[in-house]
Amino acid sequence: MRMLLVDDSVTMRRIQKTQINGLGITDIIEAGDGQEALGKLKSNMPIDMVLLDWNMPVMDGMAFLKTVRADEAFKDVKVIMCTSESEKSKVVEALKSGANNYIVKPFTPEALKEKIGM
Amino acid sequence: MNVAYINPFINATAACFKNMVFVEAKQGTPQIKKEPYPRYDISGIIGLSGGAQGSISLCFPMQSALDIVSKMIGAPITEPGTDLADAVGEIANIIAGFAKRDLVGLNLSISLPNVIISSHVLSGMSGVGTIIVPFTCPLGPFAMEVSLKTAS
Numbered sequence: 157m158r159m160l161l162v163d164d165s166v167t168m169r170r171i172q173k174t175q176i177n178g179l180g181i182t183d184i185i186e187a188g189d190g191q192e193a194l195g196k197l198k199s200n201m202p203i204d205m206v207l208l209d210w211n212m213p214v215m216d217g218m219a220f221l222k223t224v225r226a227d228e229a230f231k232d233v234k235v236i237m238c239t240s241e242s243e244k245s246k247v248v249e250a251l252k253s254g255a256n257n258y259i260v261k262p263f264t265p266e267a268l269k270e271k272i273g274m
Numbered sequence: 275m276n277v278a279y280i281n282p283f284i285n286a287t288a289a290c291f292k293n294m295v296f297v298e299a300k301q302g303t304p305q306i307k308k309e310p311y312p313r314y315d316i317s318g319i320i321g322l323s324g325g326a327q328g329s330i331s332l333c334f335p336m337q338s339a340l341d342i343v344s345k346m347i348g349a350p351i352t353e354p355g356t357d358l359a360d361a362v363g364e365i366a367n368i369i370a371g372f373a374k375r376d377l378v379g380l381n382l383s384i385s386l387p388n389v390i391i392s393s394h395v396l397s398g399m400s401g402v403g404t405i406i407v408p409f410t411c412p413l414g415p416f417a418m419e420v421s422l423k424t425a426s
Contacts, residue, residue, distance in 0.1 A: 164386070167361040170347050171294070211367070213386060240371020243378055260375075261368045262293035 158183040158202065162193040162220065163209040172207060175265045179272065190215030194223060203233055205272070210239035218253060225254035236271055279422050280304055280405050282376035283330055286369040287418055291411055294368070295346045302408035307419065311395040315339065316354065318366030321385035328422035331396055332366045338414030345413055354391050363387030380424065399423060
Protein backbone atom coordinates (compact mmCIF):
# COMPACT_ATOMS: atom_id res chain seq x y z
CA MET A 157 0.00 0.00 0.00
CA ARG A 158 1.21 3.49 -0.86
CA MET A 159 -0.03 6.31 1.35
CA LEU A 160 0.08 10.09 1.06
CA LEU A 161 0.22 11.99 4.38
CA VAL A 162 -0.99 15.58 4.11
CA ASP A 163 -0.61 17.85 7.14
CA ASP A 164 1.03 21.24 7.57
CA SER A 165 2.41 20.12 10.93
CA VAL A 166 5.69 18.26 10.60
CA THR A 167 5.01 16.93 14.10
CA MET A 168 1.71 15.35 13.09
CA ARG A 169 3.23 13.80 9.99
CA ARG A 170 6.02 12.38 12.12
CA ILE A 171 3.55 10.90 14.63
CA GLN A 172 1.30 9.52 11.91
CA LYS A 173 4.23 8.09 9.98
CA THR A 174 5.50 6.25 13.06
CA GLN A 175 2.05 4.83 13.74
CA ILE A 176 1.49 3.83 10.12
CA ASN A 177 4.93 2.23 9.90
CA GLY A 178 3.81 0.18 12.90
CA LEU A 179 0.96 -1.16 10.77
CA GLY A 180 3.45 -2.42 8.23
CA ILE A 181 2.93 0.41 5.73
CA THR A 182 6.28 1.88 4.74
CA ASP A 183 5.60 3.35 1.30
CA ILE A 184 4.66 6.82 2.54
CA ILE A 185 4.80 10.17 0.74
CA GLU A 186 4.38 13.46 2.60
CA ALA A 187 2.98 16.87 1.72
CA GLY A 188 2.55 20.03 3.78
CA ASP A 189 -0.56 21.48 2.12
CA GLY A 190 -3.26 20.59 -0.40
CA GLN A 191 -1.49 22.10 -3.37
CA GLU A 192 1.72 20.22 -2.71
CA ALA A 193 -0.36 17.10 -2.14
CA LEU A 194 -2.06 17.42 -5.53
CA GLY A 195 1.31 17.54 -7.24
CA LYS A 196 2.59 14.52 -5.32
CA LEU A 197 -0.63 12.62 -5.97
CA LYS A 198 -0.35 13.16 -9.72
CA SER A 199 3.32 12.23 -9.88
CA ASN A 200 3.23 9.22 -7.57
CA MET A 201 0.17 7.25 -8.71
CA PRO A 202 -0.93 4.65 -7.88
CA ILE A 203 -1.56 5.98 -4.38
CA ASP A 204 -4.03 3.89 -2.40
CA MET A 205 -4.88 6.19 0.46
CA VAL A 206 -4.58 9.82 1.53
CA LEU A 207 -4.55 10.80 5.19
CA LEU A 208 -5.69 14.41 4.99
CA ASP A 209 -5.65 17.32 7.43
CA TRP A 210 -8.33 20.00 7.02
CA ASN A 211 -6.84 23.32 8.18
CA MET A 212 -3.72 24.03 6.16
CA PRO A 213 -2.25 27.08 4.44
CA VAL A 214 -2.20 27.54 0.64
CA MET A 215 -4.87 24.88 -0.09
CA ASP A 216 -6.88 23.34 2.72
CA GLY A 217 -8.00 19.75 2.98
CA MET A 218 -11.55 20.35 1.79
CA ALA A 219 -10.39 22.08 -1.39
CA PHE A 220 -7.97 19.21 -2.02
CA LEU A 221 -10.71 16.63 -1.43
CA LYS A 222 -13.14 18.31 -3.84
CA THR A 223 -10.44 18.60 -6.50
CA VAL A 224 -9.51 14.94 -6.16
CA ARG A 225 -13.12 13.76 -6.23
CA ALA A 226 -13.75 15.77 -9.40
CA ASP A 227 -10.98 13.91 -11.22
CA GLU A 228 -11.79 10.44 -12.58
CA ALA A 229 -8.09 9.52 -12.43
CA PHE A 230 -8.29 9.43 -8.63
CA LYS A 231 -11.63 7.66 -8.20
CA ASP A 232 -10.04 4.68 -6.45
CA VAL A 233 -7.97 6.74 -4.01
CA LYS A 234 -9.34 6.46 -0.48
CA VAL A 235 -9.28 9.70 1.48
CA ILE A 236 -9.41 9.74 5.26
CA MET A 237 -9.80 13.13 6.89
CA CYS A 238 -7.54 13.36 9.94
CA THR A 239 -8.27 16.69 11.54
CA SER A 240 -8.91 18.69 14.66
CA GLU A 241 -12.27 19.80 13.17
CA SER A 242 -14.53 17.86 15.49
CA GLU A 243 -18.10 19.10 14.97
CA LYS A 244 -20.66 16.75 13.40
CA SER A 245 -21.38 19.30 10.69
CA LYS A 246 -17.75 19.14 9.58
CA VAL A 247 -17.78 15.34 9.55
CA VAL A 248 -20.94 15.35 7.43
CA GLU A 249 -19.48 17.95 5.06
CA ALA A 250 -16.35 15.87 4.56
CA LEU A 251 -18.21 12.63 3.98
CA LYS A 252 -20.63 14.31 1.55
CA SER A 253 -17.65 15.73 -0.31
CA GLY A 254 -16.21 12.28 -0.83
CA ALA A 255 -14.09 11.42 2.18
CA ASN A 256 -14.14 7.69 2.89
CA ASN A 257 -13.64 8.08 6.61
CA TYR A 258 -12.94 10.68 9.29
CA ILE A 259 -10.79 10.69 12.40
CA VAL A 260 -10.62 13.51 14.92
CA LYS A 261 -7.40 14.60 16.60
CA PRO A 262 -6.38 13.73 19.28
CA PHE A 263 -6.59 10.09 18.22
CA THR A 264 -5.09 6.95 19.66
CA PRO A 265 -2.92 4.63 17.54
CA GLU A 266 -5.72 2.07 17.81
CA ALA A 267 -8.28 4.52 16.43
CA LEU A 268 -6.05 5.37 13.49
CA LYS A 269 -5.56 1.68 12.76
CA GLU A 270 -9.32 1.12 12.79
CA LYS A 271 -10.05 4.06 10.49
CA ILE A 272 -7.40 3.00 8.02
CA GLY A 273 -9.02 -0.41 8.00
CA MET A 274 -5.96 -2.42 8.91
CA MET B 275 -16.37 36.07 29.58
CA ASN B 276 -18.73 33.18 30.36
CA VAL B 277 -16.71 30.68 32.42
CA ALA B 278 -18.95 27.86 31.16
CA TYR B 279 -16.96 28.06 27.93
CA ILE B 280 -13.81 26.95 29.76
CA ASN B 281 -14.79 23.33 30.38
CA PRO B 282 -14.61 22.19 26.73
CA PHE B 283 -11.04 23.48 26.54
CA ILE B 284 -10.10 21.75 29.81
CA ASN B 285 -11.61 18.48 28.60
CA ALA B 286 -9.86 18.83 25.25
CA THR B 287 -6.51 19.37 27.00
CA ALA B 288 -6.99 16.23 29.06
CA ALA B 289 -7.91 14.24 25.96
CA CYS B 290 -4.97 15.59 23.97
CA PHE B 291 -2.45 14.69 26.64
CA LYS B 292 -3.99 11.28 27.26
CA ASN B 293 -4.15 10.26 23.60
CA MET B 294 -1.11 11.97 22.12
CA VAL B 295 1.37 12.50 24.96
CA PHE B 296 0.27 9.39 26.88
CA VAL B 297 0.25 11.12 30.28
CA GLU B 298 -2.49 12.45 32.51
CA ALA B 299 -2.79 16.24 32.66
CA LYS B 300 -4.37 17.35 35.93
CA GLN B 301 -6.00 20.75 36.01
CA GLY B 302 -5.55 23.18 38.88
CA THR B 303 -8.00 25.86 39.90
CA PRO B 304 -8.97 28.23 37.07
CA GLN B 305 -8.17 31.85 37.84
CA ILE B 306 -9.04 35.20 36.36
CA LYS B 307 -5.84 36.61 34.92
CA LYS B 308 -4.52 39.52 36.93
CA GLU B 309 -1.29 41.50 36.97
CA PRO B 310 1.48 40.67 37.39
CA TYR B 311 0.94 38.40 34.40
CA PRO B 312 2.76 35.06 34.44
CA ARG B 313 5.79 34.64 32.20
CA TYR B 314 6.16 31.72 29.83
CA ASP B 315 8.99 30.44 27.65
CA ILE B 316 6.89 29.12 24.77
CA SER B 317 3.22 29.52 23.89
CA GLY B 318 1.03 28.14 21.11
CA ILE B 319 -1.81 30.50 20.27
CA ILE B 320 -4.98 29.84 18.27
CA GLY B 321 -7.32 32.66 17.28
CA LEU B 322 -11.05 32.01 17.61
CA SER B 323 -13.69 33.74 15.49
CA GLY B 324 -17.33 33.28 14.51
CA GLY B 325 -20.04 33.50 17.15
CA ALA B 326 -17.35 34.53 19.63
CA GLN B 327 -13.94 36.13 19.28
CA GLY B 328 -10.79 35.50 21.25
CA SER B 329 -7.96 33.07 21.61
CA ILE B 330 -6.75 29.99 23.38
CA SER B 331 -3.09 29.63 24.33
CA LEU B 332 -1.10 26.69 25.64
CA CYS B 333 1.82 28.09 27.61
CA PHE B 334 4.89 26.26 28.86
CA PRO B 335 8.14 26.63 30.75
CA MET B 336 10.85 25.54 28.32
CA GLN B 337 11.74 22.29 30.09
CA SER B 338 8.08 21.22 30.23
CA ALA B 339 7.68 21.90 26.52
CA LEU B 340 10.84 19.99 25.61
CA ASP B 341 9.83 16.96 27.69
CA ILE B 342 6.18 16.95 26.57
CA VAL B 343 7.04 17.25 22.89
CA SER B 344 9.78 14.61 23.17
CA LYS B 345 7.24 12.19 24.64
CA MET B 346 4.65 13.11 22.04
CA ILE B 347 6.85 12.47 19.01
CA GLY B 348 8.83 9.64 20.55
CA ALA B 349 12.23 11.25 20.02
CA PRO B 350 14.30 13.61 22.15
CA ILE B 351 13.96 17.34 21.51
CA THR B 352 16.65 19.06 23.57
CA GLU B 353 16.51 22.67 22.43
CA PRO B 354 13.99 25.17 21.11
CA GLY B 355 13.62 25.28 17.35
CA THR B 356 11.26 24.56 14.51
CA ASP B 357 10.37 21.06 15.72
CA LEU B 358 9.38 22.35 19.14
CA ALA B 359 7.44 25.30 17.72
CA ASP B 360 5.57 23.09 15.26
CA ALA B 361 4.62 20.61 18.00
CA VAL B 362 3.46 23.26 20.47
CA GLY B 363 1.38 24.87 17.74
CA GLU B 364 -0.14 21.52 16.88
CA ILE B 365 -1.02 20.82 20.53
CA ALA B 366 -2.87 24.15 20.66
CA ASN B 367 -4.56 23.40 17.34
CA ILE B 368 -5.74 19.98 18.49
CA ILE B 369 -7.12 21.33 21.76
CA ALA B 370 -8.95 24.23 20.09
CA GLY B 371 -10.41 21.97 17.43
CA PHE B 372 -11.52 19.31 19.88
CA ALA B 373 -13.16 21.90 22.15
CA LYS B 374 -15.22 23.21 19.23
CA ARG B 375 -17.26 20.02 19.30
CA ASP B 376 -18.75 21.11 22.64
CA LEU B 377 -19.15 24.73 21.60
CA VAL B 378 -21.34 24.14 18.57
CA GLY B 379 -23.67 27.04 19.41
CA LEU B 380 -20.80 29.48 18.99
CA ASN B 381 -20.03 28.29 15.45
CA LEU B 382 -16.32 28.90 16.04
CA SER B 383 -13.61 28.96 13.43
CA ILE B 384 -10.02 28.45 14.45
CA SER B 385 -6.92 30.08 13.00
CA LEU B 386 -3.70 28.38 12.09
CA PRO B 387 -1.41 28.34 15.15
CA ASN B 388 1.12 30.99 16.06
CA VAL B 389 3.96 30.17 18.43
CA ILE B 390 6.06 32.49 20.58
CA ILE B 391 9.47 31.30 21.77
CA SER B 392 11.40 33.33 24.39
CA SER B 393 10.35 34.69 27.76
CA HIS B 394 7.05 36.55 27.36
CA VAL B 395 3.71 37.49 28.85
CA LEU B 396 0.42 37.25 26.98
CA SER B 397 -2.09 40.06 27.07
CA GLY B 398 -5.73 39.18 26.45
CA MET B 399 -8.28 41.05 24.36
CA SER B 400 -9.02 44.53 25.62
CA GLY B 401 -12.13 44.54 27.81
CA VAL B 402 -12.44 40.76 27.89
CA GLY B 403 -11.36 38.75 30.91
CA THR B 404 -8.85 35.95 30.46
CA ILE B 405 -9.09 32.71 32.40
CA ILE B 406 -5.87 30.90 33.28
CA VAL B 407 -6.07 27.17 33.95
CA PRO B 408 -2.88 25.72 35.46
CA PHE B 409 -2.07 22.10 34.67
CA THR B 410 0.44 19.60 35.95
CA CYS B 411 1.53 16.40 34.27
CA PRO B 412 4.41 13.98 34.93
CA LEU B 413 6.49 15.91 32.38
CA GLY B 414 6.08 19.30 34.06
CA PRO B 415 3.67 22.17 34.59
CA PHE B 416 1.98 24.23 31.91
CA ALA B 417 -1.01 26.55 31.61
CA MET B 418 -3.91 27.29 29.32
CA GLU B 419 -5.18 30.83 28.81
CA VAL B 420 -8.61 31.38 27.28
CA SER B 421 -10.04 34.74 26.32
CA LEU B 422 -13.42 34.68 24.60
CA LYS B 423 -15.83 37.52 23.88
CA THR B 424 -19.39 36.43 23.27
CA ALA B 425 -22.50 38.44 22.42
CA SER B 426 -24.19 37.55 25.73
